[in-house]
Amino acid sequence: GWxxxxxxxxxxxxxxxxxxxxxxxxLFDTVMAIYRLDFEKTSNxxxxxxxxxxxxxxxxxxxxxxxxxxxINQQVARELLESAGLVVEVANNGRESVTAVADSDFDLVLxxxxxxxxxxxxxxxxxxxxxxxxxxxxxIVAMTxxxxxxxxxxxxxxxxxxxxxxxxxxxxxxxxLIKWIKxxxxxxxxxxxxxxxxxxxDIDARPISGLTGIAVKSGLTRVNGNMKLYRKLLTEFxxxxxxxxxxxxxxxxxxxxxxxxxRVHTIKGVSGNMGAVxxxxxxxxxxxxxILGATADLNRLLEGFENDLDEVxxxxxxxxxxxxxxxxxxxxxxxxxxxxxxxxxxxxxxxAALLESDMAEAMNRxxxxxxxxxxxxxxxxxxxxxxxxxxxxxxxxxxxxKDIALSLNISINEEA
Numbered sequence: 001g002w003x004x005x006x007x008x009x010x011x012x013x014x015x016x017x018x019x020x021x022x023x024x025x026x027l028f029d030t031v032m033a034i035y036r037l038d039f040e041k042t043s044n045x046x047x048x049x050x051x052x053x054x055x056x057x058x059x060x061x062x063x064x065x066x067x068x069x070x071x072i073n074q075q076v077a078r079e080l081l082e083s084a085g086l087v088v089e090v091a092n093n094g095r096e097s098v099t100a101v102a103d104s105d106f107d108l109v110l111x112x113x114x115x116x117x118x119x120x121x122x123x124x125x126x127x128x129x130x131x132x133x134x135x136x137x138x139x140i141v142a143m144t145x146x147x148x149x150x151x152x153x154x155x156x157x158x159x160x161x162x163x164x165x166x167x168x169x170x171x172x173x174x175x176x177l178i179k180w181i182k183x184x185x186x187x188x189x190x191x192x193x194x195x196x197x198x199x200x201x202d203i204d205a206r207p208i209s210g211l212t213g214i215a216v217k218s219g220l221t222r223v224n225g226n227m228k229l230y231r232k233l234l235t236e237f238x239x240x241x242x243x244x245x246x247x248x249x250x251x252x253x254x255x256x257x258x259x260x261x262x263r264v265h266t267i268k269g270v271s272g273n274m275g276a277v278x279x280x281x282x283x284x285x286x287x288x289x290x291i292l293g294a295t296a297d298l299n300r301l302l303e304g305f306e307n308d309l310d311e312v313x314x315x316x317x318x319x320x321x322x323x324x325x326x327x328x329x330x331x332x333x334x335x336x337x338x339x340x341x342x343x344x345x346x347x348x349x350x351x352a353a354l355l356e357s358d359m360a361e362a363m364n365r366x367x368x369x370x371x372x373x374x375x376x377x378x379x380x381x382x383x384x385x386x387x388x389x390x391x392x393x394x395x396x397x398x399x400x401x402k403d404i405a406l407s408l409n410i411s412i413n414e415e416a
Contacts, residue, residue, distance in 0.1 A: 059177060060085035061186030062107035067097040067123065068143070069115040072236055072270045073166070075229065076222055077110065080170055083224045085188055086177075088392075094123030101127050101138070107181050109140045111160065114265055121158040128159035139180035143168070145269060145284070167222060167272035167280075189359075211319060213311040219275025233274055234316045241267055242313045245306040261290050264305070271312060279308040339376045341408040344369065348405050352412050355394045355401075363389060378404055 064086050068074050074090055081088045089104070091097040095118040097111065109127075113120040124140055142155035142163045155163050161180060164172050208216050208231075216230075223229045244267050251260040268283035286301045288294075347368050354362040366389055373382035381404050388397035405412045 057085075058183030059107075059181040061087065061188040062177075062181045063087045063089070063105065064177075065089050065091060065097060065100055065104075065106045065109045067091045067094065067109060067115070067120065068112045069093050070266055070270060072233055072240070073112075073273060075233065076273045077168060079223050079226055079229050080168065080173060083226075084174065084177075087189060094118030094120055094126075097123045098126045098130075101135075102130060102132060106138065108177060109138065110164075111140050111142055112166075113142055113144045113155070114262065116262065120160075121154060124155075124158045124160050141176055141180065145265065166269050170221060170224065208319065211312075212315040213277055213279065213308065214315060215275040215277055217275070219273070222273045222275065230274075233270075235320060237270060237274060238313055238316050238320075241270065241309070245302070245309055248305075249302065257290060261287060264290065267305075267309065274312075276308075276312050279305075279312050282308045339372055339378060339408060341410050344372050344408060345405075345410045347372075348401060348410055349413055352398065352401055355398055359389075359392065359394075373404070378407060381407070 064081055066074065066077050066081070066088055068077060068090065069092055078088050078090070089100060089106070091100045093115045094111075097109065098118075100106075101109065111120040111124060115123075118126075120142060124142075127138070127140065128135065139162070140160045142160045143166050144155070144163060145166050162176055164176050208227075210216070214234075219233075220227065220230055223233065244263055248260045248263050251257075251263065264283050264287045268280050268287060271283065272280040282301070282305045286305045289298060289301055347365055351362055351365040351369070354365060366386060369382065373379065376382075381400060385397055385400040385404065388394075388400055402412055
């Protein structure tokens with residue numbers, strides 16, 4: 001098999017290998033990977049890591065269905081996958097994943113286990129029972145938390161092929177993808193190629209000098225070193241989780257164990273992705289006790305969880321308060337201010353032309369639109385456009401962009 005070829009290439013001290021037929025993109029990627037590896041030899045990286053990096057180039061362009069209900073976890077996983085040149089579609093729960101697999105072809109499914117509406121076990125059973133051609137050969141990899149003992153066995157019994165733990169460890173994720181995805185030449189969308197060819201253009205250069213309760217270096221590894229994304233995850237964690245302890249206590253008071261367990265489970269996974277030191281452990285202990293119905297230590301575990309959560313939330317809030325401004329900003333327009341179509345029209349047309357060809361540059365044009373639209377009467381439409389682009393949903397982004405243009409009586413030429 002191809003894994004044997006990798007091993008033989010490594011043993012023969014070959015710099016790399018190509019799988020025929022070879023197209024220009026794959027040839028270029030492999031050559032560039034070899035140059036990067038030659039450069040990185042001074043860091044004493046193990047040879048097996050070099051071999052894995054070369055093998056990873058053989059799966060670029062593969063289509064991944066990411067089944068995950070938590071938005072923050074989605075962003076982390078998407079960043080890792082897209083930074084490796086993989087095409088990602090997200091399903092928010094098991095039911096959506098069944099529909100997605102029926103409607104589209106994927107090279108691999110990453111299936112979270114604990115989700116509302118339909119969990120990963122049931123979704124996998126439904127996918128495997130469908131009559132779609134080749135469905136038995138579709139690799140489905142479970143994503144489960146460390147504390148959920150027996151999940152690996154249940155995953156395999158449900159028809160899954162493999163199992164990785166959450167929070168995701170990049171090395172484990174990529175080695176699993178290389179193991180299951182067939183290596184072949186695949187087309188790579190322009191927006192992914194521009195990202196991977198230039199590294200991480202979105203990295204925010206401002207360092208974070210220590211956060212109480214959070215190992216920043218560990219958290220950054222989860223997002224492939226993308227500081228901008230990491231800061232965004234920290235801020236979103238405060239917005240979504242600051243009141244989690246109160247919500248969990250309220251759920252327990254109403255005998256809603258399902259909601260309490262799901263909330264604790266989410267905090268455990270997300271805080272682990274951020275590099276929180278104590279919170280994932282205290283959340284895991286609380287989760288296990290809730291699932292087992294053990295009440296003897298419940299108050300103590302709740303208090304410990306709450307203290308660890310407050311420590312992390314307070315540290316992030318302090319960071320946000322002390323952060324300097326990114327750059328001098330123009331005074332924002334008053335809410336509801338009018339927009340000058342003559343100024344906005346060329347930016348809208350440039351953005352429309354770039355949506356399907358160069359996502360990185362499209363995001364730059366979006367930033368150019370921001371001061372004109374964010375606080376205008378079209379502010380809500382602009383925020384929708386921003387959200388669609390953040391999620392790489394170019395079809396909805398184009399529809400939204402056309403709505404903005406129509407409101408301003410601007411003509412859009414998509415081929416500009």
